[in-house]
Amino acid sequence: MATVAKRENKNERIKRELDPLDSLENLLRYAKDGFAAIPEDDLDVRLRWYGLYTQRPKEEGYFMLRVKVPNGTLTSDQLERLGRI
Structure with missing residues (x-):
């Protein structure tokens, strides 16, 4: 039985080349x-992992940082800390 080669897209190739944790x-x-x-690969894909x-x-050269806020609730100290980033 013949196997069909799966074409790898750019994002899959980038993930294979470097583990996100590394x-x-x-x-x-x-x-x-x-x-x-x-590098362009890091700019378009790897930085998004963070x-x-x-x-x-x-x-x-401007960035937006996505932040998870559990239940949409922050203390004033937490909000102040985010503002310092």
Whole structure:
């Protein structure tokens, strides 16, 4: 019986190349080295594993950080801490 080769999309290839748990070190390095040091694959896929999304226009180097808030409830201290990020 012949097997059909499954075509791998870009995101699947990127996940296979580097485990999400192993990419935190790169994220910390990019924070020091600046926006220009971030490869396209990391910018478009890997940073999203940590809730970081580029804002438009992407070239300006601004990010949005997605944060989970259980039950939609924060204390004033927690909200203040988020504001410092």
